[in-house]
Amino acid sequence: MKLAKKSAKYGLMFMLAMMFMVGATVGNAHAKGAKYVFFFIGDGMGLPQRAASSAYLGKKLAIDAMPAQGLTTTFAANRFITGSAASATALASGVKTNINYIGMDPNFKPVKTVAEMAKEHGMKVGIVSSVSLDHATPAAFYAHVKTRNMYHEIDHALAASGFDFFAGGGLKDPSGKKSEDPMGDALEKAKANGYKIIDNKDAFMALKPGDGKVLAWNAWLQDGKALPYVMDMSSKDITLPEFTAKAIEMLDNDKGFFLMVEGGKIDWACHANDAAAAIKNTLAFDDAVKEALAFYEKHPKETLIVVTGDHECGGLTLGFAGTKYGSNYDILNTQNVSFQKFTDETLVDFKKKGGDFAAMKPIITAAFGLKFDGDAKKDPMVLADYQAADIKTAFERSMSGDKVKGSEYLLYGSYDPLSVTLTHVLNQKAGLGWTSYKHTGVPVSTSAIGVSALTFNGSYDNKDVATKIMGAMGLPAKAQFVDSSMEQMATN
Structure with missing residues (x-):
């Protein structure tokens, strides 16, 4: 009996010792922090966008599929939406702020970003x-300005950031043409600070580690200095997954390293109520995350991947009154161009040549798959009389050229009337609807895999995403402010 008690005693001591060792190991791993951090932000990617894309994909x-899934609120300091x-x-910083502020708290005090900490x-x-x-999302990781519209000042912040890799879209005001207080050419400043400027796919894909700091953009910038919509791209364009893969190669x-990747045109497509463009x-964006997941498979104990939406x-x-419970997302495949390309190219060309509605009908059918003749009961792409009338x-x-006014905004928003009406009709046939041309207050999903990923389970606010990442990196999990010299530069 004494021997049994003694064995049990030593057994308990051994178990306690093992638990302490395991706890110490886990604690040390957390203190060391994630070595490779990926932060993916789907702009405009809320719960509906993710669900619709999954349903479309099948x-x-x-x-x-990531092991950690959270629900995240998005309100600003001075507005719910x-x-x-x-x-x-x-x-980026863990600090709530006001609408249009970049890297500043509500009192214009510059906040340090997780990228700057890295x-x-x-x-x-x-x-x-x-x-x-x-643009707003990438700028918030390196700039500190009073308004997101200070593109020239943001461009100079980029050039002075010291970050190693910038790629995707271009810059909106590097020369200061739209600035009240031009600071000189930001691209020249970037070159002076060691950045290699690249504006074509061949040179970009040829980049190798050791080439130094990079500032690169796609040759064709479709709208607002942004990449083309995925459905408008050709083999000459650099895709978001390709930009991401090259970033990993260059930063490793x-x-x-810390890498932030934004899928910004999800938002732009949703503003225009173009479901096909948004989903694609x-x-x-999901394919870009797969590039990070491939890296994670090689470094599972050192990598953290976090994915969220900003709003x-x-x-x-995901439902429309006209189809009741019906959904048929395959219908979206009949759309061959984005609303943007249809507006900028198809309609511009049509207006130059001239023509009536009869001449436009076959063009609509070719671009969106909508048919003006046939049996709507047998073919879902045949338009009902009221749809054809709309x-x-x-x-x-659209042909009048007059700006949308008053209550017409509810029909067309600020977009070309024909383009947005075509996407509305097509989306409704697929079983999708829209309520706004702006953001909403719907929460977003946050997903994670890797070091400290389980801390991203549950329900929390968007500022907590930043502090959770800081903690996972082994940094103090709290918001920080920049030094006084940076504060003086930011408020000038």
Whole structure:
């Protein structure tokens, strides 16, 4: 009996010792922090966008299969429905701020970003976006300005950041043509600071580690200095997954890296209520995440991947009264061009040549698959009389060239009347609806895999995403402010 008690005693001591050792190991691993950190932000990618894309694909997105899944609120400091600047600042720094502020708290005090913290700790840093690199989301990781519209000042902040890799869209005002206080050419400043400027696919794909700091963009910038919509791209264009893969190749080093990748045109497509463009850009964003997952498979104990959205956009609903419980997302495949390309190219060309609605009908069918003749009961692409009438009215408004006014905004928003009406009709046939041309307050999903990933389970605010990443990196999990010299520069 004594021997049994003695054995049990030693057994308990052994178990306690093992538990202590395991706890110490886990604690040390956390203290060391994630060596490779990926932060993916789907701009405008709320719960509906992810669900619609998954349904269209017919299987789970890679981001939805991650082991940690959280629900994240997005409100700004001064408004329930946030904007990209306020949301990105919270995601980058852990500080709530006002609409349009970049890297500043509500009192215009500059906040330190997780990217800047990573750089301070010897990690390489990369920023990738499918929209302009000085747009709100990417800017919030390296700039500190009073408004997101200070593109020239943001461009100079990029050039002075010291970050190692910028790629995707271009810059909106590097020369200062739109600035009240031009600071000189930001691209020349970037070159002086060691950046290699690249504007074509061949040179970009030829980049090798050791080529130094990079500032690169796609040759064709479709709108607002952004990449083309995925459905409008050709083999000459650099895709978001390709930008991401090259970023990983260029940033990989023994001290680790932080990489932020934004799928910005998900948001732009949703503003225009173009479901096909939004979904295909969401799938490209998911493919970019797969590049990070491939890296994670090689470094599972050192890598953290976090995926979130900054807000929902468009009030996308997965259901439409006209189809009741019916959904047929395959219908979206009949759309061959984005609303943007149809507006900028097809309609511009049509207006030059001239023509009536009868001449436009075959063009609509070729671009969107909508048919004006046939049996609607047998062919879902055949338009009902009221749909054809709505399209004709929108065509006449587009041809008039008059700006949308008053209550017409509910029909067309700020977009070309014919283009947005065509996407509305097609989306409704697929079983999708929209409630807004702006952002909404719907929460977003946050997903994670890797070091400290389980801390991203549950329900929390977008500012907590930043502090959770800081903690996973072994940094103090709290918001920090920049030094007084930076504060003086930011407030000037």
